[in-house]
Amino acid sequence: MGITASQTILKNADGVLPGKGGVIDRDGKKVAIYRDKDGKIKMISARCTHMGCIVHWNGAENTWDCPCHGSRFDINGKVINGPAERDLEKVE
Ligand code: FES
Incomplete structure (x- = not known):
């Protein structure tokens, strides 16, 4: 695929700027954070539902x-392209 760049895992959502996403480590779980332009945050699991890699x-x-x-x-977290068939999981 050629998409091998590693990404920085953030400690918390503070580093995620409005209109951007980032992955944080929350108690050992990788969580994908998106902050919208109004500063509201969406959180979903960063673990790909295909075989468990961490999404970027x-x-x-x-x-x-x-x-x-x-x-x-x-x-x-809705699937756009496979091979994953299931959406990314919700997190509390
Ligand atoms: S683990 Fe994500 S596409 Fe295979």
């Missing part, structure tokens, strides 16, 4: 992309 924020497309086999998810 794609700021050009506003999607969550998996570096392992190329699955892509929208801001709400």
